[in-house]
Amino acid sequence: MTKVIQPYAGMIITEDVVFEPGEYSFPNSKGLIIAANGITVDGNGAIIRGRGKIGNIHSYDGTGLYSNGYHGVTVKGLELHGFKTGMKITNGSGWVIENNDLSDNYTDPDYGWGDGESVGALMLERVSDSVIAGNRGNRVWNGLDLKYAERNRITGNIFSHCTNVCLKLWGSSQNEIDGNVMSYGIRIAPGEVHARDSTSVLIESGSNDNRILNNDFTYGGDGVFIRSLNGFVSTGNYFEGNDASYAHNNAWEVWDPGNVFVRNKGNHSSYGFWLGGSCHAVLIENEAAYNGLRIANAPEKFGNAGIAVVNGSSSHFTMRRNRIHHNKSVGLAIGYKEGYEASHWIIEQNEITDNDTYGIYMKHAKQLYIVGNRITGNGSGDIHQDINVSDVIVGEAEGEPPIARADLLTERPRARYAVQFDATASRDASGGSQLTYRWDMGDGTIRETAKVEHIYEQAGFYRVGLTVIGTNGTADLDWIDLNVLHAAEQIKHRVDVNQALLAAVVPNHSAVLTRSDDQTRSGEGQALQLQAASSLVRLQLPIPAETSALALSLNGSELSFWIKFSHETWGGFPSSAFTVRLKQNDSQYVQWVSARPLFEWTQIASEARSGWSNIRTPLTGEQTGWVQSHAGHPDLNELSRLELQIASCGGNFTVLFDEIVFV
Incomplete structure (x- = not known):
């Protein structure tokens, strides 16, 4: 039989419990701790108050309910107020959190710019396959904060009147968020313009493939903000039937590619939809009306x-x-x-x-x-x-559009050789193939046949676009982010990434070097993947000494490689984050230090935020973008190690390398 008990500060719960109704004070703000799998905590209407007092931001402390590493737990019918955080669950799965009231925990309407701490109503970190339903978390800093949380169903909640964000996703993917009220995410003083980047919804840092449906996101600083300050995009998200109107700034502000918006509203704001940076976006049956009338910030x-x-x-x-x-x-x-x-x-x-x-x-x-x-x-x-x-x-056009499909038939495209493309899988609205084709090959060439062979003279990235037009005049598009490798005859030596090793990790926090089967890899075989949280990492790969000697003797020689990168910290890669060395030994080498922000996608292309980029280090001739120097007195005929050094300003980062070649 389930126990009916009174909760107390610091209580550790390891079995099913039902609380006696009533109001309980935890003046030291030590909350409840769940420490077992598969149990149910039924609040039964019990109200637990921490020491926090509304209007005094310094009085809030502690977490009303906390659990780390447990699964299959149900928490329902509980009220937690006056804490720094109402409820925080980490490293769990299969939770049911329903019909709880987590309102009136920490909030700070006077906080300046920035995100502040992850505190407020409900914090879920590395929580998956759980249900969050029918909860309230109003008048807090963050309403629902998801960090590395996946495949959760979030429905029928009210997280509103939050001074930072009502809903935050960081590295959180494949969640379904349906039928919630997450409005009035705003922090603003009378007469203030920008609302300090407060927003009803904030999505960032690789939060992908979420389905976000039928929610109220109105009256925020922004309504919905998909942000990638660190360059780590959130893509593949599907929004339908949401209302983000009456925002102080933008009802919808999206910096990231590949998101879909269907039948949403963005009305009565400074802008309805602000979508700079949103390549590959699809907007269908949305409304953007009466913007710039009620308020008109940042014209x-x-x-x-x-x-x-x-x-x-x-x-x-x-x-x-x-x-x-x-x-x-x-x-x-x-x-x-x-x-x-x-x-x-x-x-x-x-x-x-x-x-x-x-x-x-x-x-x-x-x-x-x-x-x-x-x-x-x-x-x-x-x-x-x-x-x-x-x-x-x-x-003019009427009727349903066709469906475009662009296929790349050449497995590893190389410069100076024919690359094959095929659009014959495209279909008109009736399923037929009565279409007009238009290819933009990404190098200024236009082709107008379903099948195309094209030769690229130079290695690099090309933005290939296909438009198909039906007999009724309607159209559809598809695209290929094309990475063209150097021709075989241009390559003096291909570096074997399978022989790479970690030569230094400073400090020795965390660095893991593996081989990756990334499906978008550029070169032959597996890519080299580095995952690290250290401030400096050095990779070394053996090379023939004659390769270095030849490269340094020929004018215009380059070290070419493809990289793909992400960093969870904004500005995590400094401008001189990357160094290339040809080494005789640890005290004698030639080095090239990047003199431009090599890991800054704005210096490359928008696609570099989630795709591969070709980087070339000039070993001889003009050294634009790099600073060359020597350590000691290296013998240029004895340089038998290639070293790649990456510097970071803190936080987790991932860098993949592929097709490292001397040309």
């Missing part, structure tokens, strides 16, 4: 827009059947910068009406297919092309 030169896809890349972008109307200035603003234009868009069957200036405003943009839209009643004109706009098609 661009074109004003406040319903949807603004500017100040960041936007390649391979699809918009269908959205309603963009009655915004203060532009309905839809598109553009990035000269040399990196917004590119390869489909804008199809949208209603873009009654905006104060232009329906669509474009600057630094190309390859836009604008068909079947109703664009009318816009004050300054329906479509405006500012500077550096090209290859825009405007026309």
Whole structure:
């Protein structure tokens, strides 16, 4: 028979319990501790109060309920108030957390910029396959905070009036978040403009493939903010039926690629959708209306827009059947910068009406297919092309779109050799193949057949885009992020990554060197993967001394390699984070130190945030971007070790290397 007991401060629970109803004071803020698997804690309406007093941020302490490393636990019907954190669960699975009230724990409306501590109502760290339902966590710092939490179902909760965020995801993937109220995530003083980056929802650092449905995210600093300050993108997330309106700044602010938005609202905010950096995005049947009227923070030169896809890349972008109307200035603003234009868009069957200036405003943009839209009643004109706009098609279209599919047939593309592409798996709306094809090969070449063979003269990254157009005028797009390797005859020596070893780890916190079967690897065989939390790591690989001697004797020699990287800390890689050495021994070597932020994706391409990048170290000739020096007096005919040194400013990071070659 389940025990009916009174809770007390510091209580360790190892069996099923039911609390006696009533109010209990824990003045030392030592909370409950769950220390068993498969048990049920039924709060039965019990109210437990820590020492925290509303209005005194220094009075909050402790955690109302804590557990680490246990599974299959149910906690229900419990009220926890006045703690630094209401409930915190770490390293668990199969939890059911339902119908608890975690309101009125720590909050600080006067805190400045920054995220602060992960405290507030409910903190879940490395918790998976659990149910969080029917809980409340209002008037706190963070409402629901997920860190490395996966495959959880979160439904019917109210986490609202939070002074930092109502919902936060950090490295948290494959969760279903449905039918919650997570509104009023805002921290702002009267007359303040930017709300200190507070937001109803914050998603960052590799939070992927979540389904976020039918939630109330209104009245935040932002409504939903997908942020990648550390360059570690969150992608593959699906949003449907959510309302993020009445935000102080942006109802939706998204910096990351590959997310899908269906039937969401972004109204009555400074901007409805701010999507610079959102390559590969899909927007279907969303509404962006009345933005810039109630409030108009951070206006661009074109004003406040319903949807603004500017100040960041936007390649391979699809918009269908959205309603963009009655915004203060532009309905839809598109553009990035000269040399990196917004590119390869489909804008199809949208209603873009009654905006104060232009329906669509474009600057630094190309390859836009604008068909079947109703664009009318816009004050300054329906479509405006500012500077550096090209290859825009405007026309009529009706009916369902085709489905584009771009396949790369060549397994390891190399420069100077034919690379094969195939779009014959594309289908029109009826399942047939009556399509028009248009390939952008990424090097300025356009091809218009279903199958293409193309030769790339130089190794490197190419942004390949496919557009297919049906007989009814509707279109679809697909793309390939193409990594072209050096031709075999260009390679003087390929370094064997299987012989790599860790030569130094400083301090000796954590560094693991493995082989990776990353499906997007660039070169032959397995890639080399380094996972570390140390401030300096050195990898060494043996090379023939004659390879080094030859490379240093030929003008224009390079060490070429492909990297893929992520770091959980913003600014975790300093500007001189990478050093290449050709070593005779530890005191005699030649080195090249990166003089530019090698691990800064903005210096490469948006795709570098989640894909491979080709890096070349000039060993002879012009040393742009690198500083060469010598240690000791190395014999250039005796340099038989390649050393790769990575510096970090703290935090966990991962770097993959592939196709390390002398050319």
